[in-house]
Amino acid sequence: MKPPAYDREAMAYIVDPWAQVLRGVVAAYVLPLPGGLAAVIDPGPATGAGRLVEALNALGLKLHAVLVTHVHLDHAGATGALLEKYPEAVAYVHPRGLPHLADPSRLWESSKQVMGDAAEAYGRPVPAPRERLIATEDGQEVELPGGRVLRILHTPGHASHHQSFYEDSTGVLYTGDSAGIIMETTVGVVRAPTTPPRLKPRLYLESLEKMMKLQPRAVAPTHFGIWPNGPQELERQREIFVRWMNLLAEIHSEGVRTPGEAAKRLALRDPEASLIMRAGGPVRDFFLYETVWGMLDAIERGEWP
Numbered sequence: 001m002k003p004p005a006y007d008r009e010a011m012a013y014i015v016d017p018w019a020q021v022l023r024g025v026v027a028a029y030v031l032p033l034p035g036g037l038a039a040v041i042d043p044g045p046a047t048g049a050g051r052l053v054e055a056l057n058a059l060g061l062k063l064h065a066v067l068v069t070h071v072h073l074d075h076a077g078a079t080g081a082l083l084e085k086y087p088e089a090v091a092y093v094h095p096r097g098l099p100h101l102a103d104p105s106r107l108w109e110s111s112k113q114v115m116g117d118a119a120e121a122y123g124r125p126v127p128a129p130r131e132r133l134i135a136t137e138d139g140q141e142v143e144l145p146g147g148r149v150l151r152i153l154h155t156p157g158h159a160s161h162h163q164s165f166y167e168d169s170t171g172v173l174y175t176g177d178s179a180g181i182i183m184e185t186t187v188g189v190v191r192a193p194t195t196p197p198r199l200k201p202r203l204y205l206e207s208l209e210k211m212m213k214l215q216p217r218a219v220a221p222t223h224f225g226i227w228p229n230g231p232q233e234l235e236r237q238r239e240i241f242v243r244w245m246n247l248l249a250e251i252h253s254e255g256v257r258t259p260g261e262a263a264k265r266l267a268l269r270d271p272e273a274s275l276i277m278r279a280g281g282p283v284r285d286f287f288l289y290e291t292v293w294g295m296l297d298a299i300e301r302g303e304w305p
């Protein structure tokens, strides 16, 4: 396995724990700390836990803390396995997400229902010991050994228990799924909101605006990588989100109810959606279809406009 990429300004390694399934889709951010320790933001799926441990070993680092943006399988599935492997490590999680890390059985069942086979590709998470799970508060600052500080921002919308992490000293905002995806694909860089079903569109927008106030130097969505021009990226995400919601409300009023058909029509009217359609494959299936599905569902529930 080749060593993970290091972003000098962010002082973070970008590990790709799921590369054996899909390369460049799920990023785990490893922050090296003095004393050979590391903090990991979003360790990724359960099936990637082994790769993440390998990466930490290759870097000569021992896990000190996991910070999870939310408990979805692609972001936090590996948490239990990592806490098992590193008995001194703890995990920081939103209080509403905490019970699902301690007992992932309900999360696993509902993920299988929603995602089908994709859930198996992420793998079934093992339970994390409750006494090593730390419930966060909005605005709380987590001081890591050596003085690196991550500020926690509760950023609901994608999920009610979503949080993001801001490191003032490097100017990086780790956004999880609260500020969409920015991903390198075969057709270029694609951007899209990440809004699976049970999306709360108003909260999603409020969270984006809350993050925009920070004027971060860079944003690091889990899907995928660390991108400069943080304020512009967040503004672009806000624009795409509002545009897609409005276009899908139109498409919904034309009687379209299935995500596949709605995505097709959206791609005819919107350049970002059209690009993802062209990227095809899992990028289209995971991100465009799921996002359109969540947006349609929110429109159906009368939550937009």
Ligand SMILES: [Zn+2]
Binding pocket: 072, 074, 075, 176, 177, 194, 222, 223
């Ligand atoms: Zn995700």
